[in-house]
Amino acid sequence: MTAQEQRAAARKFAEDWNGRGDEKQDTQVFWIALLQHVFGVERPTEFIQFEKTVQLSHKSFIDGYIPQTKVLIEQKGKDIKLKHAYRQSDGSSLTPYQQAQRYAGYLPYEERPRWIIVCNFQEFNLYDTNYPNGEPEVIRLSDLEKEYHRLACIVNENSKAVKKEMEVSIAAGEIVGKLYNALLRQYNNPEDEESLKSLNVLCVRLVFCLYAEDAEIFGSRNMFLNYLQEFDTRHMRKALIELFQVLDTKPEERDPYLEPELAAFPYVNGGLFAKEDIEIPQFTEEICELLLEKASADFDWSDISPTIFGAVFESTLNPETRRKGGMHYTSIENIHKVIDPLFLDDLRAELNEIQQIQVDKTRKQKLEAYRDKLSQLTFLDPAAGSGNFLTETYLCLRRLENQALRLLSDQLVMGDTINNPIKVSIQQFYGIEINDFAVTVAKTALWIAESQMLKETEDIISHTIDFLPLKSYVNIVEANALRMDWETVVPKNRLNYIMGNPPFVGYSLQSKEQKSDILSIYIDEKGKTYKTAGKIDYVSGWYWKAAQLMQNTTIRTAFVSTNSITQGEQVAGVWKPLYDRFGIHIDFAHRTFIWDSEANMKAHVHCVIVGFSCAVNEKPRMLFTGNRMQIVNNINAYLIDAPDIFITNLNKPLSVIPEMTTGNRPADGGHLIIEDNEYEEFISSEPNAKKYIKRLVGSTEFINNKKRWCLWLVGVSPIELRKMPKVMERIELCRQDRLSGAADRQKLASTPSLFRETKNPQSFILMPKVSSEKRKYIPAGFLDENTISTDLNFIIPEATLYHFGVLESNIHMAWMRSVCGRLKSDYRYSANIVYNNFPWPDATDAQKAKIEQTAQGILDARALYPDSSLADLYDELTMPPELRKAHQKNDQAVLAAYGIKKGDAAYSSESACVAELMRRYQALTET
Incomplete structure (x- = not known):
């Protein structure tokens, strides 16, 4: 189809479906017509699968799935709002996109969708699953004539030509890899740097010759193969050396008595064959078979993509070398x-x-x-x-x-x-x-x-x-x-x-x-x-x-x-x-x-x-x-449409809020820590220690509800310690561990019964330092003096429900996602960057009271599921409807405190929300 024909087809399709669309009756007709008439799919019923089975706790059905392009379709009726949450058959409340995400999570890995399309006949919301928290691309049916190309992902996996080039190039790389390894084994010193350089040059020359004969650059097809086939394994090395010399010599400067088979090869130049002293080892039967059959007779090099093949070819380098150099190859x-x-x-x-x-x-x-x-x-x-x-x-x-x-x-x-x-x-x-x-x-x-x-x-x-x-x-x-x-x-x-x-x-x-x-x-x-x-x-x-x-x-x-x-x-x-x-x-x-x-x-x-x-x-x-x-209007260094600002480390918060600090670093060699599987035995052998044992949580223990314990011996008298020999053993081991460490660690040996820090507030908010990017909210929580936080968390002593509500709001999470560091792809929360620079709202007493109410709602919703960890509760696929609703209410209360109303860009767009926060940050730092 020409672009003009496609636009006309899109216009007619939009006219036909304007104002209509029943989920049960029209879904299949709608998508078949779109694929066939607008995108030119000849046999759409073979291209798209309808009512694909997916096994949740019960059998469910995906409205549409396109295997070739990994597109999952969640179709709704024309009156359904795509951003609203609706009650499901299992009692949960999900938006259509969340419903599609849940289906996607239960598909086999190889069928996981690259794209999710949520549609209500009048609007397509296109989600890129590489950005699980990203905003969708919205294509309205009424705009389809001029925006149909934005849905091209449903049919364009890759052009057939590019796909073929990719397959051929990767196969070529595999051949080169085998040839490289077989040649490497023949070198006298395969670890010698000069030998490896010679091998690299040899491989490049062979690849060029293989390509040149198939592309008929040498003059006729199979010219390189025909020449090599005249030689047995013992003479192959010499044959190549002579050929390389000929390829680097102008015809008028060649030996006039040169064999006709060699004289027929053209002068290549370009410096590719110029270096004659490269080290070429003796060939083996394996090398000859790879070169003459796998690489030459059985393979056509003329179809490779030089762009892709260059990367694949380079991958014959030692993987360790590639890792140390930081080299990655771009598609x-x-x-x-x-x-x-x-x-x-x-x-x-x-x-x-x-x-x-x-x-x-x-x-x-x-x-x-x-x-x-x-x-x-x-x-x-x-x-x-x-x-x-x-x-x-x-x-x-x-x-x-x-x-x-x-x-x-x-x-x-x-x-x-x-x-x-x-x-x-x-x-x-x-x-x-x-x-x-x-x-x-x-x-x-x-x-x-x-x-x-x-x-x-x-x-x-x-x-x-x-x-x-x-x-x-x-x-x-x-x-x-x-x-x-x-x-x-x-x-x-x-x-x-x-x-x-x-x-x-x-x-x-x-x-x-x-x-x-x-x-x-x-x-x-x-x-x-x-x-x-x-x-x-x-x-x-x-x-x-x-x-x-x-x-x-x-x-x-x-x-x-x-x-x-x-x-x-x-x-x-x-x-x-x-x-x-x-x-x-x-x-x-x-x-x-x-x-x-x-x-x-x-x-x-x-x-x-x-x-x-x-x-x-x-x-x-x-x-x-x-x-x-x-x-x-602008792209700042955080890749946000916001002013050019630079958020630097701050030791204290910009706003009037409680200070955030790091939890306690044990620095004990593990000797003051009691793992859950040794807890009962330790208590049994040292019952007097029970009152000095507290729950210990790092970010993993907190989020996954893993039990771990520690000896918290702050303020315990020496005489009491001496009554507990098992405890004294651990203290001595801790002392020895610290004495064997660096100078700053050795200083801690004078207090071997204590963690490096001894912060134990009566009440505090705990914020994990690292959390999965798949979570919309980092799950913070309230803890008391009976739990000790390690330095893998941040803690906020004397924090209130109001502070908890703001921190757990989507507006704070949007800020965090934009300015925090990452550990691989996981969120890496920071006190000095994220928390201290965050511009808090100028909330009224009434707004604070409302946020306290919605914050308590989050805690109450969590409490409904005492057997579930925070990891279970904050998985987007398993989050309980009560908790999701509680967070949504809290989000709205916090947005109201910022003066952000429904209809404002910052209300529905995370990027616009962050831009507004950055403007507020700029105002705070300029005053």
């Missing part, structure tokens, strides 16, 4: 999340506008100018890896150029001569990469990409263009990007865009050298290292270097990064110097998303994408949350 989909808003969307739009020009002469002039523009753009990836970003960008530019050439193809023939019309060149692409093998892989991937696009151009102009010899490509430099001047690679007056996927290494995991890299970069105007530089992730160095280079230019940059640089105390450490020193601003961003790679041993990372620049940006600022894009 094509995620590359486009970077390059599309950075420049590609604009280039596509420009070409589309040119195509609409009706005057033939003007259109051709514009197309030529457009091609010239493409050929003058220059790109730098300062963490190039295997060249994914450079390769994919090159392919995209060449596809745009080929599209322009199709429109110009009638004027390419000039007399009897056909010019080489290609203007876009791999020479426009620059990179910096610290790993020598990755540098070679990146260059090879670009050569393969160049070959593939050349074939497409030849089809357009119906003429052959010589690909070989390769032009020497030295634009990718082997170096530490953080220790060099990027202008030595490409002058900034020639550069347009910086992009890439710098290494992900948290500040606590950095090597001594990596830490030194960061400390040498993050320096102020006086040459002094910023105090916060020691606690920022390694990727931050690339942000600094890019911001520094972009000064007084129109260069724009976008990087994939771990989301930690936009959360918690790192935000001020990473971003404030960039704003203050270089005047950067964020142009677009993708908020946190779960990111997978194409490489072997996939990396599962929580990432963000940030596009930023120093030059004035007149384009709208775009903020992406999953599949949803918003045009916003």
Whole structure:
């Protein structure tokens, strides 16, 4: 279907279903019609499953499920409000989305949905399950004609071509991995660095030859295979050495008596075969079989994607090396999340506008100018890896150029001569990469990409263009990007865009050298290292270097990064110097998303994408949350549409509230702690100790209701202690443990009967330091002096129900989600960042009383289920309806205290709510 036909179909579909829709009678007809008429699915009844069985405590049925694209559909009648909670058959109260989530949780892992669509015939709410607490993308039926593409996820798993390329490329990587391992075993010293470098070069050369014969770059298909088949295992090594020498020698400089089989190979150049002293081991039957059968005869290399294959190929490196370097490989989909808003969307739009020009002469002039523009753009990836970003960008530019050439193809023939019309060149692409093998892989991937696009151009102009010899490509430099001047690679007056996927290494995991890299970069105007530089992730160095280079230019940059640089105390450490020193601003961003790679041993990372620049940006600022894009006024360093603020560590709260402190660190070697399975035996052998034993809770014990105990011996007299020999044994063991520790720990040996801290308030609120991101609310709670909190929690002595109600509200949780740090993906609550900076409401006495009432309602609802842990109660799939309702009432009471009313953006949108809190924070800190 053309776009015009699809718009017309969407308009008719919307007209047909306007104002109608019965859940029982119309669901299947509605979705079949949508799939068939709007999205062109030929056999929709084979594409979508209706009434799919799911076993909860009882048998239930999913309204619609699309296996191919992992879409779960929860259909409601036209009069049902999609954000309201409705009573279920089991007595629970759930919104349609929560109902769909519950179904999803009971599906086998391989069937878990990527998307959930909740629909009432008049509106589609599209949820991205990578963002379990995110807001849906809303598509109204009345807007379907112009917004049908936003539902494309129901049919677009991946284009068939991309899917095939991916499958072929991954299979190619597996072959290379086997070949690599078999060759490695043949080296005399397989751990020698020079031997490994030789092996890397050998693998790259073999891959190029395998690709070149299948793509007919060498002249005829199977040319490489036919040559090797003439040799037995014993002579294979020598045959390859001779071939490599020939491929690096110009025909006029070759031995005139060279065997015809070798003389037929073309001159490759490009430096790929230049080094003749690489170490090549003797071959085995296994290696020959892999090379001649698996890799050559049984496999077609011409269909690989150079973008994907580069990453897969690089995965033949030692996994430990890859982990230490912080290297992760970006999928094509995620590359486009970077390059599309950075420049590609604009280039596509420009070409589309040119195509609409009706005057033939003007259109051709514009197309030529457009091609010239493409050929003058220059790109730098300062963490190039295997060249994914450079390769994919090159392919995209060449596809745009080929599209322009199709429109110009009638004027390419000039007399009897056909010019080489290609203007876009791999020479426009620059990179910096610290790993020598990755540098070679990146260059090879670009050569393969160049070959593939050349074939497409030849089809357009119906003429052959010589690909070989390769032009020497030295634009990718082997170096530490953080220790060099990027202008030595490409002058900034020639550069347009910086992009890439710098290494992900948290500040606590950095090597001594990596830490030194960061400390040498993050320096102020006086040459002094910023105090916060020691606690920022390694990727931050690339942000600094890019911001520094972009000064007084129109260069724009976008990087994939771990989301930690936009959360918690790192935000001020990473971003404030960039704003203050270089005047950067964020142009677009993708908020946190779960990111997978194409490489072997996939990396599962929580990432963000940030596009930023120093030059004035007149384009709208775009903020992406999953599949949803918003045009916003500003994007701050927390990736929120809010003022540019930096929330720093505060030792005391901004508002007049009780202070939050850390619980008690035992520092006892475990000797003052009594595990639940040893409690009875200990009491039996030392009954006098029972009155000195208290319940001990860390965050895990508190949330999961796990029993643990401790000896709390504060104020116990020496004579009483001496009456308890089992207790004295533990105290002595604690003393010995402390004496064997570091200097600060040794000081504690003078009080071996006590925890490091001895805070035991009569009443306090406990806030776990770490909690799962899957929970909408971090479950805090009230405890008394009979329970001791460890330092894995925060405690607030003398806190009231009012404080509990505000802390347990969604408005506080929204603030927490935006500014807290993360432990992997889990929330990492902080007293100095989250609690002390939180702008509390100026609540009236009546509003405080209301919040106290709703806070008590939460505690009462929890008490209805004494056998359930907080983990059970706050699981989104099992949360009791009474507790959910109590939280909703508390949320409304707290919103009212802030003056946020129904209808306000901050009432229904979490991001708008956080933006309002940040404005309040700004006002508090400026006064």
